Amino acid sequence: MPTVLQSFRFTLLLAVIFTSKAEDSWTQFRGSRGDGVSASTGLPTQWSESEHVAWKTAIHGRAWSCPVILDGQIWITTATEDGQQLFAVCVDEKSGKIVHNRKLFTVEKPQFAHKFNTYASPTPVIEKGRVYVTFGSPGTACLDTATGELIWERRDLECNHYRGAGSSPIIYNNLLIMNFDGSDYQFLIALDKKTGKTVWRQNRSLDYKDLGPDGKPESEGDWRKAYATPHVAIIDGKPQLLSQGAKATYGYEPLTGKEIWQVEERTSHSAGTRPVLGDGLVFIPSGWSSGQIMAIKPGKSGEVIDANAATELATQLRIAWKSKRNVPKKPSLIYVNNLLFGIDDNGVATCWEPKTGESIWNERVGGNYSASPISADNKIYFSSEEGKVTVVQAGREFKKIAENQLGDGFMASPAVSGHALFLRSRTHLYRVEN
Numbered sequence: 379m380p381t382v383l384q385s386f387r388f389t390l391l392l393a394v395i396f397t398s399k400a401e402d403s404w405t406q407f408r409g410s411r412g413d414g415v416s417a418s419t420g421l422p423t424q425w426s427e428s429e430h431v432a433w434k435t436a437i438h439g440r441a442w443s444c445p446v447i448l449d450g451q452i453w454i455t456t457a458t459e460d461g462q463q464l465f466a467v468c469v470d471e472k473s474g475k476i477v478h479n480r481k482l483f484t485v486e487k488p489q490f491a492h493k494f495n496t497y498a499s500p501t502p503v504i505e506k507g508r509v510y511v512t513f514g515s516p517g518t519a520c521l522d523t524a525t526g527e528l529i530w531e532r533r534d535l536e537c538n539h540y541r542g543a544g545s546s547p548i549i550y551n552n553l554l555i556m557n558f559d560g561s562d563y564q565f566l567i568a569l570d571k572k573t574g575k576t577v578w579r580q581n582r583s584l585d586y587k588d589l590g591p592d593g594k595p596e597s598e599g600d601w602r603k604a605y606a607t608p609h610v611a612i613i614d615g616k617p618q619l620l621s622q623g624a625k626a627t628y629g630y631e632p633l634t635g636k637e638i639w640q641v642e643e644r645t646s647h648s649a650g651t652r653p654v655l656g657d658g659l660v661f662i663p664s665g666w667s668s669g670q671i672m673a674i675k676p677g678k679s680g681e682v683i684d685a686n687a688a689t690e691l692a693t694q695l696r697i698a699w700k701s702k703r704n705v706p707k708k709p710s711l712i713y714v715n716n717l718l719f720g721i722d723d724n725g726v727a728t729c730w731e732p733k734t735g736e737s738i739w740n741e742r743v744g745g746n747y748s749a750s751p752i753s754a755d756n757k758i759y760f761s762s763e764e765g766k767v768t769v770v771q772a773g774r775e776f777k778k779i780a781e782n783q784l785g786d787g788f789m790a791s792p793a794v795s796g797h798a799l800f801l802r803s804r805t806h807l808y809r810v811e812n
Contacts, residue, residue: 442789444501509523541599564602607651797812
């Protein structure tokens, strides 16, 4: 016979199960909606190596790609440290067992990759029956998720990534869309996701060979490349492909690649985040050097330099506000509860008023950051390069809920499925849950 305490615990467990929400997929970089926000509740806020870790699986190689999750599978990419062998790995969501470990490409002479980057940094994108992985110029592939077998591959997309690839692919309708912004070529490409054949390719319209902010020719590769991930959003009732290059943010027609508008930002370089939307604005950090956060308002006249003034929308853009304080270079921003949040690379977290750019709070949480924050159940999770995850309330007042230490540091952003967090450290993949 169960005791009174046991019966109470069982009743409490049932209450949690039936009142909690669970989102069972995380299909691309920054989640199924591409914004870092999950609808799941009941996620853990406290854990350690000995507490709330359901499983821990070693992942070979060196890679910063984030986990994507669908139908009980977790897919990530990895690479040997020298970049000569490139892999796709599938892990069972429940057990942590490695299901597929597929070597996709061998690269005889890999391009240079910076120490903050790896040869497998772009995050895959997954849909039912198919997972799409890219390593940039070295190769892009589509795999059958059941068998791990190769469906198609492309190895002919030429681009000198200069310090390594970083842009993740996205899916829109029947298209696999990718940014390629290197020191030699800067373009977007859309592939037929069923066959891998090119549907459209659009070169960046901004002239990257003119003078930089110092008056010298922009021949240096850092001023010409970017690592950013594109995003499709509905703006004024129509889909727009938002894509950030090295010196400008663009809006394109996603089905054709036709450029709609362009906002230039010439004082920084090497943008590496994914656009975030809220309050009718598009929020982007502009990149390295003298970077700033910009809030772009499509649909009204204002501060914009357009490449060809070809459309009415192109001449009606404006920049709502700019901020140069505590600007993230690698972590993306996140929009939650009608507020904009971010953490800079040096561990200072900020909450902004989205409409004005006014700083509501600004707090040092400590550590160094490359991973983008995620949010669930009115909480924000900041994951540091030292392995610390700080959980704060997603509100107008700064409130630290918990601080957790795990693994050997996080360069990849977390993922959510069900009531569990999936954290990829430098060497392991963790499932953390209450």
